[in-house]
Amino acid sequence: MKNTIQTVFAATGSYIPDMIVKNSDFLNHSFFEKNGTPILKDNATVIEKFREIAGIEERRYARPEQRASDLGFLAAKDALESSGIDAETLDYIIVAHNFGDVTYETNRSDMVPTLASRIKHMLGIKNADCVAYDLPFGCPGWVQGVIQADYFIRSGDAKRCMVIGTETLSRVVDPHDRDTMLYSDGGGAVILEASSEETVGILSHKTQTHSLEHAMLLTMHNPVYDCGGEENDIFLTMNGRKLYEFALSNVPLVVKAALDKAGVHLSEIKKVLIHQANDKMDNAILQRLFKLYDIESFDSAEVMPMIISWLGNSSVATVPTLLDIILKNKMPGHHIGKGDKVVFASVGAGMNINAIVYQF
Known part of the structure; x- marks a missing residue:
């Protein structure tokens, strides 16, 4: 049944x-x-x-x-x-x-x-x-x-x-x-x-963990110089260039897999709410995603709302904060209404990637 x-x-x-x-x-x-x-x-x-x-x-x-x-x-x-x-x-x-x-x-x-x-x-x-x-x-x-x-x-x-x-x-x-x-x-x-x-709610989702070659792109390390802290202090550090390359190669494919699983075409998606990691990287991911569907003309500012300019990257908090701001009409120019299909996506340490297709 x-x-x-x-x-x-x-x-x-x-x-x-x-x-x-x-x-x-x-x-x-x-x-x-x-x-x-x-x-x-x-x-x-x-x-x-x-x-x-x-x-x-x-x-x-x-x-x-x-x-x-x-x-x-x-x-x-x-x-x-x-x-x-x-x-x-x-x-x-x-x-x-x-x-x-x-x-x-x-x-x-x-x-x-x-x-x-x-x-x-x-x-x-x-x-x-x-x-x-x-x-x-x-x-x-x-x-x-x-x-x-x-x-x-x-x-x-x-x-x-x-x-x-x-x-x-x-x-x-x-x-x-x-x-x-x-x-x-x-x-x-x-x-x-x-x-x-x-006809509402979570339509599909997809998750991947790329740990064999990419687990150490984000790690905790001792500083390589004296920063005045404790001797055993460790700090968050990343290999920014390789992380950028990894995200561009893999995130669009995971999003497409979730869309395919839901039977939804990218052209039906109203918004892509992506982890606010880096403006340049997020825009490049979106371009790669649309390229997978041979869509050359789209308004990235309309499709992918960004709050990173004034809130920065708060890791796990970026996507739910962005969603709350939009649904409570606190982001001029962006609205999500009944029947709209939205993609949620994120990438980060692990390296882990996931995506959800949702219909309001």
């Missing part, structure tokens, strides 16, 4: 930290090359080149007293309060992150208890049947959490799930690495529930 249960978004929420860090705030930083030698170009030139590639002019950092679980809680609270959904009716709370709670001015991960348990505690949920767990999956963690929630709901194991993405990347990056300017903090959340309406 055909399964008629569909998984739909019932609510969204986000928390955007209020500490704004502009590019000009990095003018007095000391930046070094990967080999430990000082970058010879002046900081104004380095920052402008960064802006041209990443598309970032400012980013948000959590307040000193806030940690990732706090940002996740505030995003979850927003989703619950804006929808009127009772938190006691949640069957699962899935929290995507990569570094746990990191206290200000340290880079030590604290993941006991799980962030999901902490957030459930802060929400005051009494229901013991509400299962709370964490999902570390690189930047695609929130998208993967939605995929897991879809499995729970379609199997009949759950009727309502919350998926949160939260991160404080500003606390795990090396201040002397120019890539530090990419990263930011934030939290986003969605509540998914079962629906009997066949």
